[in-house]
Amino acid sequence: xxxxxxxxxxxxxxxxxxxxxxxxxxxxxxxGHTAGPLGMADVFTLLYFHTMNHDPENPNxxxxxxxxxxxxxxCPVQYATMARAGYxxxxxxxxxxxxxxxxxxxxxxxxxPGIEASSGPLGSGLGQAVGMALAERMNKGRxxxxxxxxxxxxxxxxxxxIWESAMLAGREKLQNLIGIVDRNGxxxxxxxxxxxxxEPLKEKWESFGWHVIEVDGHNFTALDEAMGEAQSVNDKxxxxxxxxxxxxxxxxxxxxxxxxxxPPNKEEAxxxxxxxxxxxxxxxxxxxx
Amino acid sequence: MLNEKEKLNKKIxxxxxxxxxxxxxxxEGLVQAGDADENVVGLCADLxxxxxMQAFAEKYPKRFVQMGVAEQNMAVxxxxxxxxxxxxxxxxxxxxxxxxxxxxxxxxxxxxxRPVKIVGSHAGVSxxxxxxxxxxxxxxxxxxxxxxxxxxxPCDTNEAWRATLAIAQTDSPTYMRLAREKTPVxxxxxxxxxxxxxYEMWRSxxxxxxxxxxxxxxYHALVAAKELEKEGIGTVVLNSHTIKPLxxxxxxxxxxxxxxxxxxxxxxxxxxxxxxISELLAKNNPVPMEFxxxxxxxxQSGTPDELIAEYELDSxxxxxxxxxxxxxx
Numbered sequence: 339x340x341x342x343x344x345x346x347x348x349x350x351x352x353x354x355x356x357x358x359x360x361x362x363x364x365x366x367x368x369x370g371h372t373a374g375p376l377g378m379a380d381v382f383t384l385l386y387f388h389t390m391n392h393d394p395e396n397p398n399x400x401x402x403x404x405x406x407x408x409x410x411x412x413c414p415v416q417y418a419t420m421a422r423a424g425y426x427x428x429x430x431x432x433x434x435x436x437x438x439x440x441x442x443x444x445x446x447x448x449x450x451p452g453i454e455a456s457s458g459p460l461g462s463g464l465g466q467a468v469g470m471a472l473a474e475r476m477n478k479g480r481x482x483x484x485x486x487x488x489x490x491x492x493x494x495x496x497x498x499x500i501w502e503s504a505m506l507a508g509r510e511k512l513q514n515l516i517g518i519v520d521r522n523g524x525x526x527x528x529x530x531x532x533x534x535x536x537e538p539l540k541e542k543w544e545s546f547g548w549h550v551i552e553v554d555g556h557n558f559t560a561l562d563e564a565m566g567e568a569q570s571v572n573d574k575x576x577x578x579x580x581x582x583x584x585x586x587x588x589x590x591x592x593x594x595x596x597x598x599x600x601p602p603n604k605e606e607a608x609x610x611x612x613x614x615x616x617x618x619x620x621x622x623x624x625x626x627x
Numbered sequence: 628m629l630n631e632k633e634k635l636n637k638k639i640x641x642x643x644x645x646x647x648x649x650x651x652x653x654x655e656g657l658v659q660a661g662d663a664d665e666n667v668v669g670l671c672a673d674l675x676x677x678x679x680m681q682a683f684a685e686k687y688p689k690r691f692v693q694m695g696v697a698e699q700n701m702a703v704x705x706x707x708x709x710x711x712x713x714x715x716x717x718x719x720x721x722x723x724x725x726x727x728x729x730x731x732x733x734x735x736x737x738x739x740x741r742p743v744k745i746v747g748s749h750a751g752v753s754x755x756x757x758x759x760x761x762x763x764x765x766x767x768x769x770x771x772x773x774x775x776x777x778x779x780x781p782c783d784t785n786e787a788w789r790a791t792l793a794i795a796q797t798d799s800p801t802y803m804r805l806a807r808e809k810t811p812v813x814x815x816x817x818x819x820x821x822x823x824x825x826y827e828m829w830r831s832x833x834x835x836x837x838x839x840x841x842x843x844x845x846y847h848a849l850v851a852a853k854e855l856e857k858e859g860i861g862t863v864v865l866n867s868h869t870i871k872p873l874x875x876x877x878x879x880x881x882x883x884x885x886x887x888x889x890x891x892x893x894x895x896x897x898x899x900x901x902x903x904i905s906e907l908l909a910k911n912n913p914v915p916m917e918f919x920x921x922x923x924x925x926x927q928s929g930t931p932d933e934l935i936a937e938y939e940l941d942s943x944x945x946x947x948x949x950x951x952x953x954x955x956x
Binding site: 447461463503 | 689697699702704706707709713715731734735740
């Protein structure tokens with residue numbers, strides 16, 4: 339199904355709601371990551387509200403598409419998206435990082451149905467997705483149309499294991515594996531080009547046997563087309579290098595690496611929510627101040 | 628005398644006792660486990676021949692994944708396969724798996740609760756001439772502290788075969804430790820094996836010291852038991868092949884009965900089987916203990932026999948430790 343203008347407006351509105359959820363969750367938690375989750379809200383919205391074959395009522399649906407979040411620290415965006423998609427009540431988002439909560443600081447699959455793999459220590463999600471894709475191959479041959487989407491951070495690409503997994507996926511020509519790299523240019527210690535330069539990144543993935551698509555991570559039409567292209571490639575795995583703005587939606591947070599790993603305080607959260615609720619003039623919020 | 632009930636090898640004390648590497652039993656067991664369940668899959672990090680995964684790879688090429696020299700990736704790919712219902716066996720040398728990929732095993736297999744079977748071959752100083760870099764003597768320690776992880780160290784090829792079949796049927800992530808060299812065959816195809824259940828291999832008429840061990844050094848324990856009996860010291864030799872879950876009941880009972888324990892393992896004396904036993908007994912029934920194991924040093928090149936003697940892991944050292952612990956009773 340292609341995106342029409344009405345659907346795009348719907349997705350944008352959902353992504354905005356998810357961004358507000360993220361701010362409120364982080365404020366309530368008092369710790370966690372801000373920039374990555376805000377930056378990936380559009381990608382997650384597209385996956386859960388348009389692209390994927392999944393059922394929030396039946397998280398173990400046979401033949402479902404799977405999301406593996408390799409960079410587990412951006413889980414607030416996955417939690418908020420899952421709640422808005424109907425996996426669990428939205429009110430539960432405020433339990434993030436609290437004792438006995440299902441919403442662990444980094445995702446735990448045994449705590450929360452719908453999480454495919456516990457993650458946090460960077461680099462390990464891609465290989466798990468490779469294993470899942472290999473199992474599909476063993477069970478169904480190459481004719482599977484169940485996709486495994488694996489989300490990775492760009493800082494995470496510093497990890498050697500990512501390239502071990504990439505090499506295996508390339509050799510095995512895992513066409514049902516779709517990587518999504520959040521190319522937001524920041525990691526904890528600074529900008530990626532200062533900490534550990536990754537370029538030429540497209541060529542790196544290509545040389546490992548992957549089909550590479552560079553795409554604007556905030557443009558639903560472009561993202562949707564990229565997903566379609568990735569799905570249509572039938573002789574190799576694909577990776578979307580999604581160029582995103584860390585902290586997207588809140589000007590004060592955008593592109594500042596210092597927002598990688600800290601939550602907003604009350605004042606900052608109020609400011610962020612106000613800005614998100616006005617949506618830069620796109621949608622008028624009648625209830626806002 | 629040898630425990631008849633366990634149907635052990637009657638030629639155990641013969642000079643020409645049959646000697647076979649433990650890994651052979653694993654290789655045969657894996658093929659058999661694969662015959663029994665099509666979900667059994669094999670992954671190996673460029674050591675298919677020496678870990679004995681070769682036979683499985685040849686029989687089931689579509690269920691075998693050659694990982695290349697990438698042990699960390701092997702651990703996480705196995706987790707993904709297990710997520711989709713497979714029963715992955717991953718193999719390399721113990722130094723590299725679980726040595727190199729410990730965090731991946733902890734997070735993606737144990738924390739994630741995926742029943743991956745980690746088989747570490749070439750453990751212990753008996754790897755021999757390759758030297759200290761390749762002699763894993765910390766592996767049982769680093770694995771047994773991981774919640775949910777089962778840790779099993781078979782004593783011979785037959786036990787490795789039975790253990791392989793047994794672990795293929797559990798839902799637990801499991802570490803099984805193998806050795807490189809040919810070692811004496813102590814059990815037979817009729818000896819029973821149950822995960823978490825220790826059994827007596829030897830019992831003297833009177834009992835002064837309990838020798839509790841795992842792995843091929845149990846042969847040295849049996850030789851020591853015979854030697855000690857000649858000198859009037861009676862022993863029980865307990866095969867504690869499962870380090871976790873430890874057979875608490877059998878070990879506490881034995882400690883209560885005998886009152887002195889020597890632990891025996893081809894591993895650091897700290898934090899392995901001896902560590903597990905001492906934790907258990909300190910809490911439940913403290914008795915004097917001595918520890919046969921490597922004493923906080925690294926290994927080196929040499930022949931297996933030389934190294935077993937050098938690090939005081941042989942029957943001579945066990946006899947000495949038994950006498951020492953007896954003096955502390």
